[in-house]
Amino acid sequence: MTTSWTNLQTKLTQCLCPPGNGVFTVNTAKERKEQLHKALYGQSDNIDTIWQSSLEKLSESSKAVILGIASDCGGGILRGANWGPLFVRSTLLEQYPDLNAFDMGDIRVIPHLLHDKYLNEATLSNCRKALYQDENSPYAVSPLTITEDVLHDFYAQFPEKGIFGIGGDHSVSYPLTKAYLQAKKKQGKRAAIIHFDAHTDLLVERLGIDLCFGSWCTHILDDLHEKHHLIQVGIRSSGRPKSHWENTFGVRQHWAHEIREQGVDAIIKNILTQLKDENIDELYVSFDIDALDESIASSTGTPEPDGMFLAETMKILTALADNYPITGADMMEIAPFTDSSGLGIESRTKTLNAGAEISAFLLNEMAK
DSSP states (O other), X not given: OOOSHHHHHHHHHHHEESTTTTSOOSSTTHHHHHHHHHHHHSOSSSHHHHHHHHGGGGGGSOSEEEEEXXXXXXXXXXXXXXXXXXXXXXXXXXXXXXXXXXXXXXXXXXXXXXXXXXXXXXXXXXXXXHHHSOTTOSSOOSHHHHHHHHHHHHHHHOTTOEEEXXXXXXXXXXXHHHHHHHHHHHTTOOEEEEEEOSSOOOOSOBTXXXXXXXXXXXXXXXXXSSGGGEEEEEEOOOSSOHHHHHHHHOOEEEEHHHHHHHOHHHHHHHHHHHHHHTTOOEEEEEXXXXXXXXXXXXXXXXXXXXXXXXXXXXXXXXXXXXHSOEXXXXXXXOOTTOOSSSOTHHHHHXXXXXXXXXXXXXXXXXXX
16 A cells, blocks of 8 residues: 555555546547547647546545546446446436546546456566556556555545545445445444445356355445445336345345335435444435336446336435535446437437436535
């Protein structure tokens, strides 16, 4: 772990890249990247230098800091969430130009990699050479490992700031929440994770891989003060009943059908009562876009019917923000080129608009 701002700044310039560039391409989406860079920096050339110079302003910037992790290596059979950071950012800049947030850039992603622990020494050496031009570099090479390493240093240097992560498949939330929870424990804060999703993400492993979009929640439970400080909302696609997940893992769940049957106000009351009883200080909101009904968000890898609607989602988030500071958050699984509705660009626009509205709300709360 680095111990100074100078060392952290060096690490950021090595392990990150300009916003939107986390998906490595030569010509693909070149125009979209240039449009994003013009919106952020007023030009599309010499971006690496401009972005690195912008990092010098991080210490005096907003409490809300955006980080893109354009990785879908931990996803399922339908990929494409690696384009989420580029498209979500562009939608935010277009529709919410007055957001008070600092964009720190993207994690540098080798798209075939997930976590360094899965790699042998030869692969690590080759990837260090590719990313850092140094096969003996001290830096990690896989997106999940890089993210956690960078954020441990980030929170040590800037304990008053929060990261808003844009993914990427939901495995990306593993390092985002792990670093956040460990930082909050060091600060003496009791933090809860509010996880919006159609799926529990509580597998122990999937096909032998322990860190992926379907298992990341399981592997942050020990970083919470209590396992039931993981509160899941919108669950509806599961091979097992609610009782299995709550009894096995100790988490708390509010399934989508309960929101229909009991009303959103009752769900809000239950969540707030639990948070108060547990003396929670701060909240992290992890939002998988498939928590929303597929009629709203079909540009994602696993859209599901009978989900949450935007109005009730915003009502829950507003109630949470009215009672607790939201000091970390993420938006996951928006895959702009993936669509199950057959509506094409209309579906993409609808999904992005919903994701941007939720993201803008969370960023505004984090900036307070």
